[in-house]
Amino acid sequence: MLDKELYRLKDIAYIFKGYSTTKLKGNIENAINNRDKSNSNFDDFLNKEEVKILGWKQIKEYVKNHKVDDNCNVIEISRKYNKNINYMQKGDIIFPIFSPKDKLDIVYVDEDPEERYIYNETVLIVRVTDTNIDSKYIYIMCKKAKSIQDIFLQIKPENKIANLRFTKEQLALIRIAKLTDKERKRIIKEYDKLQLAEENFSKKINQLQAQILDQT
Secondary structure: OHHHHEEEHHHHEEEEEOEOHHHHHHHHHHHHHOOOOOOOOHHHHOOEEEEEEEOHHHHHHHHHHOOOOOOOOEEEEEHHHHHHOOEOOOOOEEEEOEEEOOOOOOEEOOOOOOOOEEEEOOEEEEEEOOOOOOHHHHHHHHHHOHHHHHHHHOOOOOOOOOEEEOOHHHHHOOEEEOOOHHHHHHHHHHHHHHHHHHHHHHHHHHHHHHHHHHHO
């Protein structure tokens, strides 16, 4: 009965870790070195482009403002190597590998970036592959999934580790309620309404603070 009522992330999503800059550079160099230099497409393979590598701070900045600091790390990637890279895309659900024990902080990419971004090795990404399920529903439910809370409870009070470390294996087993399409859409609509109300409230507080400062 349980299996019929719950999804496991591993059955509906691709879960992967961000890139190590050092390893990525090495893989690209090996790919170039192992290419047949007599091949007519070799020069085209060497054609490079710069790609920004985002850590947790830059990812949160993008999700909030849809842009990142121009000073973030970049790497040159062969245009012909692009097909092997998992770039940031709309619908990605991003977990920091190390998360404070008292707070689960995950983010959702709500639109496709205008630039090419890749994730660094400090994050895990859940990319929903089941086309019948809206990734935003999975994101909302991940934030409150009982299986996520169970991971937190596994850490004993006497444990002095400041952060909880997530693994791909743990994320793969997160359980999400199976609901009808109508119910999933209702949850997304309610979530968006609550988010908008929270944003409007924050704006009003900021405006009030600014007015008080102007009068002092």
